[in-house]
Amino acid sequence: MSLAGLFPIDKWNFKSQSILNNLPEDEFAVLSSHMLEQRYRKGEVVFRKGTVADGIFFIKKGKVKKYQVDRNGKEQIIYVANAGELIGYHAILADERYADSAATLEECVIAFIPREDFKTVLERSGLLAKRLLKALSHEFTVLTNSITVLAQRSVRERLAITLIVLREKFKEETLPGAEIMINISRIDLASMVGTGDENIVRFLTEFKAAGILTSKGRKICIRDVKQLIKLSGCGSTD
Structure with a gap:
């Protein structure tokens, strides 16, 4: 089922998937000249906050979470990046x-592009600069929209929004x-919503009883997207 006309998904998803698409051959050749492709297991760190930025990362397969950690060691997921997106x-x-x-x-399979190669192409390519600015x-x-939602929406609404966005990513x-199976731990889901995992379990049980979704282990399948959109408070009439 498409969300077109039902839910403003563009307000919740970054648009970095098209940045490297169809670049001139010579520019892409520079970007890929020292590109290193690496396989990552689930849960592996790609880069850490505060470390020197030696390059950028192009996700070829899998999903990567971008996150911050507070003083108490609690993780807050800012965004989930899909295959085809750039991070860093x-x-x-x-x-x-x-x-x-x-x-x-x-x-995941992630390609690392060294800093100097990326900057070299950026300096000569008006197309890449335009795409990055956009x-x-x-x-x-x-991010502004996400911050506003965290401050103004209930946990139930935030969970509904998060499930809708994740459904599109796994779609x-x-x-x-x-x-469409959303495969994510309850801890990571709680980190995205900005609440405790016990609240996530409680509301997922509520959604399941209402026939909105089914679940098995980590996997969640949305059965009634329209009802979930209604619960989110972000439908087409919002």
Whole structure:
């Protein structure tokens, strides 16, 4: 089921998947000249907040969470990046260290592009610069929207929104006609919503009893997207 006209998904998803698409051959050749591809197990750290930004990361397969850790060691997931997206490039553009951390949510294949190669292409490519500026502008809107929701929406509404967004992310790798399964731990889901995992379990049980979803282990299948959108308070009439 498409969310078109029902839920403003663009307010919740970054748009970095098209940044490297169809770049001129010579520019892409520079980017890929020293590209190193690596396989990551689930839960492996890709980079940590405060470390030197030596390059950017292009996710070829899998999903990666970007997160912050507070003084008490509690994790807050900022965003989940899909295959095809770039992460780590903000630090290069700002000439700073990584401002957050990233770790895999599942087995991933990620290509590392050295800082100098990325900057070389950026300096010569008006197309890449234009795409990055557009992506950054959109990400600012997404993050502002997310902060507002955390402050103003209930836990139930935030969970509904998060499940809708995750459904779209897992939909991309699901074969046509197959059930969309959201595969995420309750701890990570709680970190995205900004609440305790006990609240997540309670509301998932409530949603399950209402026929909105089914679950088995980590996996969640949304059965009634329209009802979930209604609970989110972010439908087309919101």
